[in-house]
Amino acid sequence: MLTKEDLSRISGVDLKLLDGYREIVELSGKEVDALPGGLNILALSLQNCPSLTELPKDLPVQYLSVMGCPNLKRLPENMELAALYLFGSEIEAIPEKSTCFSILVLIECTHIKHLPACCKAISKDFTIEDCPNLSSLPNLDVVHGEFNLRNTRVTSLPEHLKVGGSLWIYNTPIETLPSHIRVGKDISLSGCKNLKSLPDGLMVNGDLDLSETSIRNLPKGLIIKGDLVLTDSAISSLPEDLIVGGSVVATEDVLYGATINHEVPDNLTERIWEESGYIYANDRLYRIMAKEEKHFKVLASSMDVYFILYGSDNLVEQSILYLVPDENPKSHAFGIGMSQSEACIDLILKTADRL
Structure with a gap:
């Protein structure tokens, strides 16, 4: 089993930073056989790790990418993933607590038969390719990015x-x-x-x-x-x-x-x-929270997904955007203003982009 020192050496991440590390920890090679418990990292990328057979039950990562790990067949049941990438994976199921609210990419995952029911909304892309045993989808309400479904039984x-x-x-x-x-x-x-x-x-x-x-x-x-x-x-x-x-x-x-x-x-x-509850402006989709005389109060993709999963709270109220139609109605353009920043989730989205 790898120690934290091994993890630091292989990934190039300073040992002191591994406790609460908010970037991607990248691991590869035959030396990667088992990870130590007690890690506190946000994102993990595993590539070409043929000796790896399991992940720690207490692994707290929200963003996981797996490629070329033929002996890793299960993910911890309590894992709550926001973004998941599986490429040519032997993994048999996605943890039921994983909403995958940021992004879900499954390519050549021949053993996956269903997706978690809590996967209801995705702020970026939904991609399922060459998963021949997947026969149904959860009750997805919205995918803000691209929706790709290729070679499945759905x-x-x-x-x-x-x-x-x-x-x-x-x-x-x-x-x-x-x-x-x-x-x-x-x-x-x-x-x-x-x-x-x-x-x-x-x-x-x-x-x-x-x-x-x-x-x-x-x-x-x-x-x-x-x-x-x-x-x-x-x-x-x-x-x-x-x-x-x-x-x-x-x-x-x-x-x-x-x-x-x-x-x-x-x-x-x-x-x-x-009558969909959404407005399509400047090539993006926004949830309409209220329609005023001269503008719309809306939520952008990340907060829309948060709203669907958890309902309205102070975080939602602080993230309201204002869409103001252009003076020329034929331009179909909107100006965008924000009452308070969505910075609390920017880190999540940026991390998903880099996985």
Whole structure:
């Protein structure tokens, strides 16, 4: 078992700093077989540690990255992770107390079958790729960054899912999108062979990619700000009420005789997020706390997730932002003012960025 002195030597972190260390401790190599107890560190990166078989039960890290550790198959049950990265991992389950509220990245994790129920909101990205035994998702309310789902057995998405970035789903057996889904940018469903329909009135604030899907008919009232991609799909014709701001990429048979309306409504973004409790401003998603005469009181991504998980308290009240619409309503821009700083959680987000 490694001592704290060993840990200091391998990671390059001064021994005196390991008690309450707020940066990333990076460990690698065959020498890393077991970590000492009593550590007090915020973030841990484990890379190519073939001798490592377990982590201390009292390990307090909130941010964990694991790559190339084939004999590490379990994480401590009491671990409460805010950010988790697993790459090619043999780990069998994520601790049920881990909200993963900052970021969740699972790539080539063949043993993961489900995600913790407390994983309800994520301030950055949600990425699940090549996890063939994952068949369902928790009741996610909002992902403020990108939502990526590739090569899984998931058949449906959370009914009221809101995604601030793009929605990317590939080779996953979903049959449709939820009727109440809201997405800030592109929607790509390429390679979803079981996709049979899309909800009526779907609005896409970017590109819509339906290539290599089995969908036969586009929904009523479909509006797409960017391009519509239909290559190798089962679509044979375009509906008369379709609106596409960009190009339609399809076979000549599909495009023959079609008159495409390219006049995208100027208020498309507002229509997408109407009555959702959120506002999409300056390419970011904000929770609306109150609408005043000339501005919105809102929460940015990190505090929105805190609000969902823990409810309102003094920390939330101190983190209210003010969105003030630009004088030119067609610009769709907002000025941002803050009553008090969100510095108390900046460290968490910066640490997740570096993992």
